[in-house]
Amino acid sequence: MARVVVDVMLKPEILDPQGKAVHGALPRLGFTGVTEVRQGKRFELEVEGDLTEERLAEVRQMAETLLSNPVIEDFTVTPA
Amino acid sequence: MRIGVVTFPGSLDDVDAARAVRLAGGEAVALWHGDHDLRGVDAVVLPGGFSYGDYLRCGAISRFSPVMTEVVAAAESGMPVLGICNGFQILCESHLLPGALIRNDHRKFVCVDQRLRIENASTAWTSSYEQGEEVTIVLKNGEGSFVADTETLDRLEGEGRVVARYLGEDPNGSLRAIAGISNARGNVVGLMPHPEHAVEDLCGPGTDGLGFFTSVLQGVFV
Numbered sequence: 001m002a003r004v005v006v007d008v009m010l011k012p013e014i015l016d017p018q019g020k021a022v023h024g025a026l027p028r029l030g031f032t033g034v035t036e037v038r039q040g041k042r043f044e045l046e047v048e049g050d051l052t053e054e055r056l057a058e059v060r061q062m063a064e065t066l067l068s069n070p071v072i073e074d075f076t077v078t079p080a
Numbered sequence: 081m082r083i084g085v086v087t088f089p090g091s092l093d094d095v096d097a098a099r100a101v102r103l104a105g106g107e108a109v110a111l112w113h114g115d116h117d118l119r120g121v122d123a124v125v126l127p128g129g130f131s132y133g134d135y136l137r138c139g140a141i142s143r144f145s146p147v148m149t150e151v152v153a154a155a156e157s158g159m160p161v162l163g164i165c166n167g168f169q170i171l172c173e174s175h176l177l178p179g180a181l182i183r184n185d186h187r188k189f190v191c192v193d194q195r196l197r198i199e200n201a202s203t204a205w206t207s208s209y210e211q212g213e214e215v216t217i218v219l220k221n222g223e224g225s226f227v228a229d230t231e232t233l234d235r236l237e238g239e240g241r242v243v244a245r246y247l248g249e250d251p252n253g254s255l256r257a258i259a260g261i262s263n264a265r266g267n268v269v270g271l272m273p274h275p276e277h278a279v280e281d282l283c284g285p286g287t288d289g290l291g292f293f294t295s296v297l298q299g300v301f302v
Contacts, residue, residue, distance in 0.1 A: 010182075014227060015253065017187045066144070069137055069173065071180045072227060 002051040003080045004059050008068045009040035043067055044080070051079050081297050084111040084121035086151070088142050092129030093164065093276055100276040101125070104293035113145040123160040123204070123296050124151055126167025128220075128274055138181065138223050139169035148174060160204035160296045161268045165221055168260070168270035177261055177270045178236070179228030184221065185253025193285040194219035194273050195247035196259050200240050203266040207298055208291035215288035218277040219251055219259075226254040226261075226272070236261055243269055 010016050016038050023037035045062075047055060060077050068075040083101045085108055087094045098108035109121050113131075118124065132141035142148065148170070155161045155176050163171040171177045184190060193216050198209040209215070228236070233256055236242050244260040252272070260271035275289025 013229075014182065015185055015225070017183045017185055021187055066136070066140065069140065069180055071172070071178075072182060 002047050002049070002055075004045045004047060004051065004056070005078045005080045006043040006045065006059065006063045006067050006075055007040060007078070008043070008063070008073050008075045009038060011072055011074055014072045041067075081123070081299070082107045082109050082119075082121045083293075083296065084109045084118055084124045086111045086113060086124065086126050086147055088113040088129070088131035088145065090130040090133055091127050091166070093127040093274065094129070096274075096276040097125045097127040097164065100279045100290065100293050103279050104290055104297055106293065106297050111147055113142065113147050116146045116150055118147070118150045118154060123162075124154065125276075126151070126161065126163040126170050127276070128165030128167060131166055131170065134166075134223075137169075137173065138166060139171075139173040142166075142170045143173040152176060155263075155268050158265065158267050162205050162292065162296070163268075163270040164274055164276065165224070165272055168272055169223070171268060171270045176268050177263060178232050179226055179261070181223055181272070182225045182227055183223045184225050184251075189220070189222045190224070190251050191218075191220040192251060193217075194251060194259075196244045196273060197247055199242045199245050200262065200266075202240075203243055203262045203269050203295075204299075205262075205269040205271075205292045205295050206243055208295040214247065215291070216278065216285045217273040217275050217289045218284060219273040221252060221272055224252040224254065224272040226258045228255065233258075239264065244271060244273070 019037040019039040063075040101108040198213045201209045201211040246257040275292040278289030
């Protein structure tokens, strides 16, 4: 078994209202000095067998097809 | 004319959409998300709601349901398809329409009687309206902010594919106040407001929404 992490983030030019809400809440809790918050998603995939180049390519395909929407999001695939 | 209304797990407005079809004079046919079957319908409505609980992204799971394989194929060969609210999100996730719908810029759910301008009265779903006609239709969404890159927005505007635009203050942060768009052929339309909630005087803001359903029954569009 191997683990692969897929991180999905909104593209920089896409407004992130959730991140803004979190950013707005921080100073109210006394946390200062944070200039921006962007909220994303993290997927941890347990995959069978060894993490071959083919397997990683397949995970990238999963990320592109389902885990992210390439119109508004970018993703990274990282063996963990 | 038989118009299919798809029910996904989490659909809310399928019953209202079917009622709107009947009030417009069509026969409403219930379609199920899990079937590879459009039951011989002439057009399809993807209704509003929270299909698959909006898990992952709105419309992201529904897009891969068995019925959507059939809807995408039929849409590509010219069948009229109207996606309302969650249906619009599903059409974007399916890549039948460009762009995406993200959370409202003000972060609150919006539920209002919304003024709109019909910007293109020659699609399969808007031919009953006059070009530039102003109508009032219910708008209710949490993730209705239409976004696309500038190039795509310019193309949509240039090709007359902005079907409806919000009037007054932009209710959800949609770029260029876009409320609805179509594909190049004009048979596939996505709309964030809910015309099926504006088809009777008894409830809702009037009957301005009925035109979307009578349009497709006329079956005449450029």
